[in-house]
Amino acid sequence: MRVAVIGCTHAGTAAIVNTAKLYPEAEITVYERNDNISFLSCGIALYVGGVVKDPQGLFYSSPEQLAELGVKTKMLHEVTAVDTDRKQLTARNLQTGEEFADHFDKLIVTTGSWPVVPRFPGIELDNIILSKNFNHSNMIIEKGKEAQNIVVVGAGYIGIELVEAFQMNGKNVTLIDAEERILSKYLDAEYTDVIEDTLRERGIALALGEKVVRFEGEEGRVNAVITDHGRYAADVVILCIGFKPNTELLKGQVDMLDNGAIIVDEYMRTSKNDVFAAGDSCAVYYNPLKSHAYIPLATNAVRMGTLAARNLLTPTVKYLGTQGTSGIKIYENNIAATGLTESAAREAGLEADSVLVTDSYRPEFMPTHEKVTLKLVYEQGTNRILGAQIMSKVDLTQAINTISVCIQNDMKMEELAFVDFFFQPHFNKPWNFLNSAGLQVLPEVPAQEIVHV
Template sequence: MKVVVIGCTHAGTAFTTTAKRLYGDKVQITVYERNDTVSFLSCGIALHVGGVVKDPMKLFYSSPKVLSDLGAKMMMRHEVIDVNIEEKAVLVRNLENGETFKETFDKLVITTGSWPIIPNVPGVELKGIMLSKNFYHAQDIVKHSKNANKITIVGAGYIGVELAEAFRHNNKEVVLIDIADRILAKYLDKEFTDILENELTVNGIKLALGQKVVKFEGEDGFVKKVITDKDSFDTDMVVLATGFRPNTDLFKGKLEMLPNGALIVDSYLHTSHPDIFAAGDSAAVWYTPTNSYEYIPLATNAVRMGTIVAYNIFEDRLKYSGTQGTSGVKVFSYNVATSGLNELLAQEKGINYGTIYGVENNRPEFMPEYEPVYVKLLYRKDDHTIIGGQVMSKADVTESANTLSIVMQNKMTVKDLAFADFFFQPYFNKPWNFLNTVALKALERLV
């Protein structure tokens, strides 16, 4: 079988590695990748900027040579510029010499990933305005930030918050701007973001929330000022962290997609054409808390989906069970993780939900050290199934978000979680785990 793969970051690497391991020479894989690298972990950019990861090459977990040694034909610096679905062929441009050629396929795997959303405002083309997505962006950020004192970050999601902290560790003056009135508004509720905003502020980061960037101003072609609808900020460098969009322009009008371009796939990850699969940031995912297709670009989704496509390339063998969008972030001294919906998203979806919020110490109070754990659950009022959870502490309790993810995947209720069997040992927890405790608190309202 002849398989063409377009793009090779997380989903493409996972597919290629798994398919060659499963099938060997039974599948002929040709990978077309615009860059000369594969498998870069963009989530590590802030770690590199902050000096935690000294060598950015360690943020790659595979390489063209590794995949080539497995038997894949790696066509680096090649861009697919058209796809003819009826002919089952791709038109490819060699980015080194400009030559184009056509390649046919039996199966096509779309793992084209995503690209940063660039705001359409005057001055956005000025030098010194950076993106944060790939290896080359990471190099540019590190290089330019060495000579920058004042750095502005536009977007207070995970990437923006992590970069803000990294730059502060480098003793930079940092302004963090977001159009929302809270940081991390898509992930966490106010009980958590109030604490984290204070954490950022006491560590020297200036927050400019509820502000929309309307213009960038520069001198000699370099950005020097960020203008919002409420204020202006002198700057030596800007990083845009305003979200991502799927790289699927090639397939508009050819395959079914969400309004933002994310390709819709079935439970076996076929697109609307049975011989074309999609995985990773180019695809929509089945979001179990709402039972709907959503766009949730996460590396964890990508590697799972790419692996499942490999199992299904000959026949439908494994179903993709969907995602709860589980994620985590470290904000100075706080460890934060979330899974499923927060209140903002639940309201957007029109869900009739209830919440319960609690603060519980992570270990018994007779222990010499313990830390408060902040926990919040969202549940449907009709059947009490859990649809969201957030946890935060100076202790590392982030793995509990994985527990909440399993709870939601299996449609467990508040009662189920209240009496779930968790171990107890004073070095690690209390006789009632904090997830039990907050669920019990909710159950008192419901019985």
């Protein structure tokens, strides 16, 4: 069995390693157009900020390790065409320019995503950088050394982590986003208001609700970002606007969402026989909405890549879908979220409501008992849990993994109220804060039904 894999980051590495172990007789060839594989792009801000000293720790595999499994890895090779009917691909060696054809019995497409780059006037100026791969991270660090004014465009997770890293390195930092709130896809205003205040207190300028119009520069190098509201000095600009699936190779050959994300079934099969896909190139089944959505996350990618390998010959293990669970640490605040925010649920047409719990995470008689803020979003009428968000100066983020399981299993708020959680004063209260959120939705007992003894 000849297996071809296109792309080798999160999903690709998981698919390759598992395919090699499960089918030792398979002839596996990997095509990767970069000069490295398996880079943890979520560690870029940690590398930029100096938390990670040795970037080699951000790689979790190598061509040498794959070779030990019998895998042939073709680095700096770009696949230029795929014919899924003839089971053939065309690749180009980026070092020599040589083009050649290869055939496969099974194809796993893990081509990932690429940053959205709007064609703003001035986009060609030097020191305007993307934030996606290892080469980008090195460029950000190198360009940032001499820069004093850093502008980050895009207030998602990557953008927020980068402005924090640069501020801690003593830079003048501006964060620009067209949305009125930071992290608006992940958190409701109860959280983003607090985080925005924290960023401003640290001296980070927030230009929210502003759209970039153009970049200006001198001698070919950027020196300002112009929005529809103002002008911001910039020695370096980092674009973190979002990601789009890298799927041109299969356009018109397999089913896709409107944005080009490949639609796969629960076994990672595309609409074409013997063609599998996984990771950021794909749509995922989003349990809160019971539909496919584009949610590029490393966690989704490694699960999907593993499943693609396990189901390569026979449908064996089903994908359970995703809640889009994620977490971030911003200065002293530990934050995590899963499923729908209240605003996103309403935008999706759901009749949503929420409860907000703010409490000490453990008994007040303990030496410390920091506050935790938990928000649960649920569907009116059914009380089905749709999403949750948490923030505390204590790391309580694992609670969001619990809620992720609840959403995956269609649990209701009243069921969460009475889930069995342990109690120990070092860790929590007799009523865990998750129970407390569920309890708030229980109906009151009508007065006439109360029996006095």
